[in-house]
Amino acid sequence: METILSINNISKRYGKIQAVSDLSLEVKKGQVFGILGPNGSGKTTTLSVILELIKANKGSFQWFGLPPGKESRKRIGSVIESPNFFPYLSPVVNLKIVADIKDLGYDDIDRVLNLTGLYERRNTKFKTFSFGMKQRLAVASALLGNPDVLILDEPTNGLDPQGIAHIRELILLIASQGTTIIMASHLLDEVQKICSHVAVLSKGKNLFDGKVSEVLAISDSFELSAVNIDLLTKAVAAHPVFQSLISKDEIIQVYFKETVNPEELNRFFFSQGITLTHLTERKRSLEQHFLELLDNNK
Ligand code: ATP
Numbered sequence: 001m002e003t004i005l006s007i008n009n010i011s012k013r014y015g016k017i018q019a020v021s022d023l024s025l026e027v028k029k030g031q032v033f034g035i036l037g038p039n040g041s042g043k044t045t046t047l048s049v050i051l052e053l054i055k056a057n058k059g060s061f062q063w064f065g066l067p068p069g070k071e072s073r074k075r076i077g078s079v080i081e082s083p084n085f086f087p088y089l090s091p092v093v094n095l096k097i098v099a100d101i102k103d104l105g106y107d108d109i110d111r112v113l114n115l116t117g118l119y120e121r122r123n124t125k126f127k128t129f130s131f132g133m134k135q136r137l138a139v140a141s142a143l144l145g146n147p148d149v150l151i152l153d154e155p156t157n158g159l160d161p162q163g164i165a166h167i168r169e170l171i172l173l174i175a176s177q178g179t180t181i182i183m184a185s186h187l188l189d190e191v192q193k194i195c196s197h198v199a200v201l202s203k204g205k206n207l208f209d210g211k212v213s214e215v216l217a218i219s220d221s222f223e224l225s226a227v228n229i230d231l232l233t234k235a236v237a238a239h240p241v242f243q244s245l246i247s248k249d250e251i252i253q254v255y256f257k258e259t260v261n262p263e264e265l266n267r268f269f270f271s272q273g274i275t276l277t278h279l280t281e282r283k284r285s286l287e288q289h290f291l292e293l294l295d296n297n298k
Helices: 043-050 070-074 091-101 109-115 131-143 161-176 188-194 229-237 262-271 286-295
Strands: 003-014 017-028 032-036 058-063 076-079 149-153 180-185 197-202 205-211 221-226 242-248 251-256 276-282
Touching: 003 043, 017 043, 017 058, 017 180, 017 197, 017 205, 032 043, 032 161, 032 188, 043 058, 043 149, 043 180, 070 076, 076 131, 091 109, 091 131, 109 131, 109 161, 131 149, 131 161, 161 180, 161 188, 180 188, 221 229, 221 262, 229 242, 229 251, 229 262, 262 276
Parallel strands: 032 180, 032 197, 076 149, 149 180
Antiparallel strands: 003 017, 003 058, 197 205, 221 251, 221 276, 242 251
């Protein structure tokens, strides 16, 4: 599959603050790629570097297999800041101004207004728009010229639930038309609902990346105990979908790569001559899971 963006060992420092640290990742054509991390984890800095708004101290990146430049810039649309247009002008006139700046014709304006659901309001003054509509106009403006990639920074920030739903649907619609999407978000739930792939950032580092279904898969954990805890520890490590364990006094907490049925687990140990004295299933929320991912990788 065609590589759209490759980032190689990028670091960016602001004075004493290391905002991005040795970050590498790859985005392929057609992916909806989420950059997920808490506030201050370096998401906006990363997007600013790849959009050439700021320079990295170290590392390199390529767009479409080529060093960044004028040609690649034409193929990228982005919404990085809050939507900013002339308040007393209509969306059509505002988009004409953007088209002039981008050196494009006006023939794409109706398409992007239709796509973002703003066509009916095309002649209303921008200042009368709701925040959600303003955000959609920013997306429309980024889509002028039909870029291969759309970059969004926290696309649902500040929106009400209806506005959030509109933007999510819009992103999925744009992606379904073949545009690759790269979006930063601090919301696990949002990335799960929209993205196909994700890189989890913490303190400017890429903790892990891959398919959302794999990286953010929630495997529940079990607390287990037996008379012979060493034997139990050895046996659990040999379980076909074992992932990791934490020992706590006489109990071990075990994580599996896939969902495991408690009854099957009990039978598994019994078949190895181990009688469990304790078995408790621990269900985790998405948020707990995300925090654990970050915690375990400090
Ligand atoms: P948020 O979601 O809060 O915007 P983020 O993940 O996008 O966070 P960045 O905005 O990239 O993170 O910030 C990463 C770190 O760099 C933070 O500690 C931030 O305070 C710092 N930082 C960002 N921009 C600047 C700047 N222009 N000058 C100094 N420090 C900065």
